[in-house]
Amino acid sequence: MRERQILLVEDNDNDIILTKRALIKANIRNGLVIARDGVEAIDYLYGKFQENSGDERLEPILIMLDLKLPKVDGLEVLKRIRDDKRTCVCPVVILTSSKEDIDLTRCYELGANSYIRKPVNYVQFVEAIRQLGLYWLVLNEPPPADNIRRTTS
Numbered sequence: 021m022r023e024r025q026i027l028l029v030e031d032n033d034n035d036i037i038l039t040k041r042a043l044i045k046a047n048i049r050n051g052l053v054i055a056r057d058g059v060e061a062i063d064y065l066y067g068k069f070q071e072n073s074g075d076e077r078l079e080p081i082l083i084m085l086d087l088k089l090p091k092v093d094g095l096e097v098l099k100r101i102r103d104d105k106r107t108c109v110c111p112v113v114i115l116t117s118s119k120e121d122i123d124l125t126r127c128y129e130l131g132a133n134s135y136i137r138k139p140v141n142y143v144q145f146v147e148a149i150r151q152l153g154l155y156w157l158v159l160n161e162p163p164p165a166d167n168i169r170r171t172t173s
Contacts, residue, residue, distance in 0.1 A: 024081035025051040026157075029061040029097060030115070031089055035138065039084070039115075042149030048157055050081060058092025061085070062100060065107055079110055082156045085132075087116040087123055095126055102131040109163055111156055 026043075030036050036054055043052065055061035065080075083101065087094035094114065101107045113134040114127045127135050136152060139145045 023050055024079065025053050026153075027053050027055060027061065027064060027080040027083045029055045029058070029083065029085045029089065029094065031056050031086065035086075038142070038145050039149055042146040043153055045146060046150035046153050048153040050157060053080065057090040058094065058097045061089075061097050062092065065101065066104070079107060081111075081162060083110055083112045084115045084152070085112055087114060087118050087127070095123075095130065098127065098130045098132060111160065111162065113152060113156065115152075 026048075028036065028039055030039070040052060043050075053064060055064050061083075085094050085097060089097070094116070098112060098114070101110065101112055108131075111133045112131070113136060114132045115136050115138060116123070117138045118124075119137065124135055134152075134156075136148055139148055
Protein backbone atom coordinates (compact mmCIF):
# COMPACT_ATOMS: atom_id res chain seq x y z
CA MET A 21 0.00 0.00 0.00
CA ARG A 22 1.35 3.44 -0.91
CA GLU A 23 1.98 6.00 1.78
CA ARG A 24 -0.66 8.70 1.88
CA GLN A 25 0.58 12.03 0.65
CA ILE A 26 0.61 15.62 1.80
CA LEU A 27 -1.20 18.09 -0.44
CA LEU A 28 0.48 21.49 -0.39
CA VAL A 29 -1.69 24.18 -1.96
CA GLU A 30 0.70 27.05 -2.52
CA ASP A 31 1.43 29.44 -5.38
CA ASN A 32 4.69 30.93 -4.06
CA ASP A 33 7.75 29.07 -5.41
CA ASN A 34 9.95 30.14 -2.49
CA ASP A 35 7.44 28.84 0.07
CA ILE A 36 7.19 25.55 -1.84
CA ILE A 37 10.97 25.13 -1.77
CA LEU A 38 11.17 26.05 1.92
CA THR A 39 8.36 23.64 2.79
CA LYS A 40 10.05 20.78 0.92
CA ARG A 41 13.36 21.47 2.67
CA ALA A 42 11.72 21.68 6.08
CA LEU A 43 9.88 18.37 5.61
CA ILE A 44 13.09 16.65 4.51
CA LYS A 45 15.01 18.16 7.43
CA ALA A 46 12.32 16.84 9.80
CA ASN A 47 12.56 13.35 8.20
CA ILE A 48 8.96 13.52 7.02
CA ARG A 49 8.99 11.10 4.11
CA ASN A 50 5.39 11.26 2.92
CA GLY A 51 5.11 12.23 -0.71
CA LEU A 52 4.31 15.85 -1.43
CA VAL A 53 1.77 16.82 -4.08
CA ILE A 54 1.77 20.47 -5.04
CA ALA A 55 -1.24 22.36 -6.32
CA ARG A 56 -0.36 25.90 -7.37
CA ASP A 57 -3.89 27.30 -7.28
CA GLY A 58 -7.33 26.48 -5.94
CA VAL A 59 -8.49 24.84 -9.16
CA GLU A 60 -5.54 22.40 -9.15
CA ALA A 61 -6.27 21.55 -5.50
CA ILE A 62 -9.93 20.81 -6.20
CA ASP A 63 -9.05 18.81 -9.31
CA TYR A 64 -6.52 16.74 -7.34
CA LEU A 65 -8.91 16.06 -4.47
CA TYR A 66 -11.79 14.99 -6.66
CA GLY A 67 -9.90 12.96 -9.25
CA LYS A 68 -9.44 15.13 -12.34
CA PHE A 69 -5.77 15.87 -11.65
CA GLN A 70 -4.92 12.15 -11.66
CA GLU A 71 -6.77 11.22 -14.87
CA ASN A 72 -3.83 12.27 -17.04
CA SER A 73 -1.18 10.47 -14.98
CA GLY A 74 -3.08 7.21 -14.55
CA ASP A 75 -2.20 7.12 -10.85
CA GLU A 76 -4.67 5.93 -8.28
CA ARG A 77 -5.88 8.91 -6.27
CA LEU A 78 -5.41 8.67 -2.53
CA GLU A 79 -6.91 11.08 -0.06
CA PRO A 80 -4.07 13.11 1.38
CA ILE A 81 -3.10 12.52 4.98
CA LEU A 82 -2.75 16.30 5.40
CA ILE A 83 -3.65 19.38 3.39
CA MET A 84 -1.51 22.48 3.89
CA LEU A 85 -3.52 25.31 2.36
CA ASP A 86 -2.57 28.89 1.58
CA LEU A 87 -5.41 31.43 1.50
CA LYS A 88 -4.30 33.88 -1.17
CA LEU A 89 -4.43 31.68 -4.27
CA PRO A 90 -5.08 32.35 -7.95
CA LYS A 91 -8.29 31.18 -9.65
CA VAL A 92 -10.07 29.88 -6.52
CA ASP A 93 -9.02 31.23 -3.12
CA GLY A 94 -8.15 29.11 -0.12
CA LEU A 95 -11.38 29.86 1.75
CA GLU A 96 -13.42 28.42 -1.13
CA VAL A 97 -11.13 25.37 -1.33
CA LEU A 98 -11.58 24.82 2.43
CA LYS A 99 -15.37 25.13 2.11
CA ARG A 100 -15.43 22.53 -0.67
CA ILE A 101 -13.21 20.17 1.32
CA ARG A 102 -15.54 20.34 4.33
CA ASP A 103 -18.71 20.07 2.22
CA ASP A 104 -17.65 16.81 0.53
CA LYS A 105 -18.06 13.49 2.34
CA ARG A 106 -14.86 12.13 0.78
CA THR A 107 -12.65 14.84 2.30
CA CYS A 108 -14.60 16.32 5.21
CA VAL A 109 -12.42 14.77 7.93
CA CYS A 110 -9.04 15.28 6.25
CA PRO A 111 -6.85 17.54 8.40
CA VAL A 112 -6.49 21.00 6.85
CA VAL A 113 -3.81 23.34 8.14
CA ILE A 114 -4.00 26.89 6.88
CA LEU A 115 -0.47 28.09 6.15
CA THR A 116 -0.68 31.75 5.20
CA SER A 117 0.92 35.14 5.48
CA SER A 118 -2.46 36.77 6.14
CA LYS A 119 -2.63 38.69 9.39
CA GLU A 120 -6.32 39.51 8.95
CA ASP A 121 -8.45 38.48 11.94
CA ILE A 122 -11.38 37.97 9.58
CA ASP A 123 -9.39 35.30 7.68
CA LEU A 124 -8.47 33.57 10.93
CA THR A 125 -12.07 33.54 12.15
CA ARG A 126 -13.50 32.48 8.78
CA CYS A 127 -11.05 29.57 8.48
CA TYR A 128 -12.10 28.16 11.82
CA GLU A 129 -15.78 28.71 10.99
CA LEU A 130 -15.25 26.68 7.81
CA GLY A 131 -13.58 23.84 9.72
CA ALA A 132 -9.82 24.40 9.50
CA ASN A 133 -7.91 22.24 11.97
CA SER A 134 -5.15 24.76 12.47
CA TYR A 135 -4.10 28.24 11.33
CA ILE A 136 -0.41 29.08 11.07
CA ARG A 137 0.97 32.42 9.98
CA LYS A 138 4.06 31.86 7.86
CA PRO A 139 7.09 33.22 9.66
CA VAL A 140 9.16 35.59 7.52
CA ASN A 141 12.43 34.37 9.05
CA TYR A 142 13.85 31.28 7.30
CA VAL A 143 14.80 29.44 10.51
CA GLN A 144 11.39 30.09 12.06
CA PHE A 145 9.62 28.99 8.86
CA VAL A 146 11.55 25.71 8.79
CA GLU A 147 10.81 25.13 12.48
CA ALA A 148 7.08 25.83 11.99
CA ILE A 149 6.90 23.30 9.13
CA ARG A 150 8.89 20.75 11.14
CA GLN A 151 6.52 21.04 14.11
CA LEU A 152 3.46 20.98 11.85
CA GLY A 153 4.72 17.82 10.12
CA LEU A 154 5.65 16.06 13.34
CA TYR A 155 2.29 16.77 14.94
CA TRP A 156 -0.03 16.00 12.02
CA LEU A 157 1.97 13.13 10.51
CA VAL A 158 3.55 11.45 13.54
CA LEU A 159 1.56 12.27 16.69
CA ASN A 160 -1.94 12.77 15.31
CA GLU A 161 -4.02 9.64 14.71
CA PRO A 162 -6.05 10.11 11.50
CA PRO A 163 -9.18 8.13 10.75
CA PRO A 164 -8.50 5.13 8.47
CA ALA A 165 -9.13 6.10 4.85
CA ASP A 166 -11.04 2.87 4.13
CA ASN A 167 -13.44 3.48 7.02
CA ILE A 168 -14.16 7.01 5.82
CA ARG A 169 -15.13 5.78 2.37
CA ARG A 170 -17.32 2.99 3.76
CA THR A 171 -19.22 5.14 6.24
CA THR A 172 -19.78 8.06 3.88
CA SER A 173 -20.70 6.23 0.68
